[in-house]
Amino acid sequence: MAHSNGTSDTQALDALDFSDAEHREVVIIGTGPAGWTAALYASRANLEPLIYKGPEPGGQLTTTTDVENYPGYPEGVMGPDMMQHFEQQAVRFGTDARYGTVTDVDFSERPFRLVVDEETPILANAVIVSTGASARYLGLENEQRLIGRGVSACATCDGAFFRDEEVLVVGGGDSAMEESMFLTRFASKVYVAHRREELRASQIMQERAFDNDKIEFLWNTEVIDVLGDEQVEGVKLINNETQATWEKPVAALFLAIGHTPNTEIFEGWLDMDDAGYIQTKPDSSYTNIPGVFASGDAQDHVYRQAVTAAGTGCMAAIDAERWLSEHPLEDEAGSTKEASDTEKPAPAAA
Amino acid sequence: MADDAKYVTLTDANFEEEVLQSDQPVLVDFWAEWCGPCRMIAPIVEELAADFEGRAKVGKVDVDQNSKVAMKYNVRSIPTLLFFKDGEVADQVVGATAKKQLAKKLEALTAQPA
Structure with missing residues (x-):
């Protein structure tokens, strides 16, 4: 992924016509354990989530062999196999899974605006970020x-x-x-x-x-x-x-010198630490922007396990579901923009 | 899915005829069963084969079975995607990549006069 944050991207996004854009309740970005688990929970909550697989479908686990520390697989499991299991389970409950990479976002108002592959506009009432992290290079x-x-x-x-x-x-x-x-x-x-x-x-x-x-x-x-x-x-x-x-x-x-969070496109929107990890509110998946939730390695520089990623993906879906039921957009087609103005950002339950 | 596959299974034996002598541009996906990212992008490659049917060829080389071709093109990382035109490598991508980017590269080659 090679895009910069800042004004040039925003201009590209502003040039797109969102008036006929597909409008979804929940869009999930990234398909590691966090994203698929969020999709599983969101689809079982009838939110019909749309999930984009991103530039590295399946995420870091696709580059591993035996996963011996994911509970429920007593004999271990191959990383790529496990990610296919995650996908199958999420799709079984109605997750709309697509190839494509979210290349830009505008979180200034609801519905949130996303750009897929630099050309397809998508509107979302809530967004779950599960973009994970990618292998770090030395930079030589x-x-x-x-x-x-x-x-x-x-x-x-x-x-x-x-x-x-x-x-x-x-x-x-x-x-x-x-x-x-x-x-x-x-x-x-x-x-x-x-x-x-x-x-x-x-x-x-x-x-x-x-x-x-x-x-x-x-x-x-x-x-x-x-x-x-x-x-x-x-x-x-x-x-x-x-x-x-x-x-x-x-x-x-x-x-094998660690990973860098894939959070470039959220710079300027979401609060991050110095290393680029998204900051979530304590005991939740809430970011600083109400309606945008973060899960998995994109927000975790401490544990970074498949099972913790899955856990936070679950949290993000539950948080998103509850938040959406408390903050419905009055018009699903998005023609009454005023709806979002009347809402006050809800602080995370503390 | 395999029954109506639009891609060509390439081998050391048929590479010359199917790729180097092809009058259409050819996208060649070097992969192996044990490569996770290869498996993840396999559906993209197969979709491209269908999308470009009649305009470009899409082939897959299992590097385990066909080490000669892999060695000839110095493939030392998979997935590697090589784009051939008129028997020569015209473009390449190493690692999992968005379908859109692969399509753009293939489109560029089909647009050029032979």
Whole structure:
């Protein structure tokens, strides 16, 4: 997703004609566990939610393999399979699921105005934001140039292309350990470069990684450049204690350095913290704009689990349902704009 | 759905004939069963095959079964979508992408004179 916030987007949105736009009770943005759970609850509440799948349908779980910590799957489940289960369950109750990305929003009045794929206007009486987070890159010029040519943020997608080759993973958390262990199925050697002296990963994941003969840790080490013309041939590393730099030949660079919330299009509308996570009111999914609710990783920089995302998706649907019943738009076609002027924003139940 | 599929199943064996010698532009989706994002965008690719029927060809390469083609085009990340015109790669997209963007790229190639 490469769009900027601010005036240029707003002008593009203003140029669109919303007079004949499709008008929905609830629009849900994003299809990770939060979005699908919100859709499940909203559809069971007869709100006939419309959900847009966004640029990465299914979200982060589609790039994982075994999910072992989602309750209800005693033997574990494959991430992509689980997301299909979520979808099937939401669609079964009438969720209208569509491919498309919401590229701009205008939350200045109800009904809220959304733009899909930069050209389709949609009106919504309530919006549930569940846009999640996307893998973070280091931001190096050569890294960006070589994405798909050895630079990857998805070991499960791309690991098999590096059979019997040496690869390097950047990161020190659970996902870095998981990706490294997955990569040992194919790679002859997996280096894990971590900028600190100890891992953030959970004890069980650390132990598994330390026990793996194919994994070698490079402590206090950061990647400062990616080498190669047509494809990755190596990385340039620096030891951040000694400042020594060296080049290491590897065939691939896998990033596992966390995620960035996908909240750019809401900048200027929704209150966020410095990292771009949407701020919700305590014990609720309410944002600063009444009628706009946030769930999942877009608003959670603490837990970031499938099960917590699903939980907050449920909260958002219940909050939206109650809020809509307390704040009906008088004319569903949206011709009496005055309706929204008479309403006072409802503070979150505190 | 598979019965009335509009896309072509591409292999190491038929790639030359189906893609390189095609007189229509061809969108080639490199995928694998174990790739989650590939599965998520598969319906988009299949829809494009139907949308562009008669104007452009859409094919899918299972990289597990057809490593030669994948290697020839240096595919090291999936999904990778390559757009071929007159036997050459004219455009490419790595990773899951919106249908609209893929359609635009394919549209641009069909609009050009051969």
